[in-house]
Amino acid sequence: MSTLPVVWEWDVGDRFCVLEGLQHVRDEYQLSKGISRAQDFPKDACFHMSARHRKYVALADNLSNLGRSLVVSRKLKEFVEARKPRDVEFLRVSLFDHKQKLASDEYFIINPIRVVDCIDKDKSRYKWNNIDPEKMSSCSKMVLKPEALDPELLMFRPRHVEYYVLVHPELAKALEDEGFTGLRFTPIDEFQT
Structure with missing residues (x-):
């Protein structure tokens, strides 16, 4: 995993x-x-x-x-x-x-409510928002900085795209195994905004 x-x-x-x-x-x-x-x-x-x-x-x-x-x-x-x-x-x-x-x-x-500056802007492909220069308007490839990730943090928001929530993979698996409806999780390497 x-x-x-x-x-x-x-x-x-x-x-x-x-x-x-x-x-x-x-x-x-x-x-x-x-x-x-x-x-x-x-x-x-x-x-x-x-x-x-x-x-x-x-x-x-x-x-x-x-x-x-x-x-x-x-x-x-x-x-x-x-x-x-x-x-x-x-x-x-x-x-x-x-x-x-x-x-x-x-x-x-x-x-x-935790926002983490974890997107590797050198390796990711994205466009900045024309209105808010701190926000990405789209991201066709998101790469995270491993050193910025706290393995104990179960849920957080990535800086520059705070409207998305990132979830620890073990919590995601537990939620899927429990059979909750209306829910899916997308791996970072497949995610696009």
Whole structure:
């Protein structure tokens, strides 16, 4: 097994719902930057199922959404939480269906707040964002600096593409073995933004 982290992604398949953006949360963009929100996260934070995907209503353990947050079921959240990941917060959210009815109040955003400067910019292929010079707008080949990786860190965000979450390969395998739905992990050498 590779010791490199993998990228946490979604597997919508042909049945799992897709969510719009997060509602009732000021500065929700902070959730894609590794900024802690545990102190001020509102109790009415919620997602609505996407009107563009009306046929997809099934709730997976991991749900795709516009903000690229890790929106997970209570079961998946508790599985990750039991491993005591450092620098990770769990923020409760509600989900509403296409008819504006409560579909579940048992979902959480997993928010890793550790940002690691781990991308080898000399060996990676990428383009800088024209608006934000600290962000990569695309990356066709991501190479990580092994010396920057903490083998004890289960989840973190890579600097310059903080909206993605990298996961320790052992945690990814445990999640896959458990059979959680709507979830897939992409090896770094296959990942493209």
